[in-house]
């Protein structure tokens with residue numbers, strides 16, 4: 001064969017389309033597509049971007065929210081833990097996703113991945129601003145039946161110090177942000193930033209249909225000096241049946257993700273099971289205190305020096321007493337408190 005012809009045939013062979021694959025495999029059987037594995041949250045994004053252009057999010061319109069549901073009786077005041085029937089060893093792990101105005105906070109992806117991998121229920125107190133800057137991540141949390149969504153204010157203000165207009169915004173804008181992200185529900189619970197409340201802010205939260213869920217066990221994880229060992233030790237020191245454990249998932253639990261598997265191992269070995277705040281409340285009697293605090297009454301007053309937030313002096317009035325005696329069942333309805341923002 002002359003060389004040019006051989007080259008021509010070779011080129012034709014190389015450029016020809018490949019023959020169709022053999023068709024001896026059966027056609028795919030029709031049926032439901034396998035559920036997609038959830039997108040991992042690792043690697044974490046723990047850095048907090050101050051002044052990021054992404055932080056410029058508009059306050060969503062919260063004036064058109066449907067009327068708030070009434071707060072169940074027995075939940076007015078600061079819920080710290082739940083008294084359970086003897087022998088019930090339940091604990092609620094809670095993770096705050098705090099974000100202030102002008103920043104984009106991150107997240108500790110190890111927490112979500114560990115909870116999912118081990119099938120652990122948890123409650124996330126989500127800042128509205130965080131949800132607005134992380135809409136996809138918010139949707140993933142809200143879509144996971146293991147996780148309960150709750151409100152951690154719009155921009156993490158000290159609600160003792162804000163004026164009435166901002167108080168309404170801090171409480172209700174997150175609900176509008178969650179709705180904009182596609183969540184078709186309403187938060188039943190709110191956590192006061194800094195653990196700081198007063199009678200006015202508590203009345204407003206309760207009138208918005210939300211119980212104020214604080215904690216009886218603080219992991220201490222927001223301190224950069226809190227190692228995973230210290231977080232584990234502090235948690236184990238405080239937990240008892242019915243505890244509500246405070247931790248952070250916004251990257252300002254610096255070692256929370258590393259500590260979590262060890263906390264789960266130890267508590268599981270002691271016979272504990274993990275439930276959402278809502279499920280914990282349903283299983284026992286809420287322990288409601290007349291003030292908000294971290295470990296003892298008055299210890300969050302120190303955060304009031306951040307008065308530059310608005311210059312308003314915190315009310316020194318004590319909280320109204322819970323409408324029912326301590327331990328009343330969380331059923332029925334309570335009247336909205338006076339002076340609360342209109343949804």
Ligand SMILES: [Zn+2]
Pocket residue numbers: 096097098152156193194
């Ligand atoms: Zn917070």
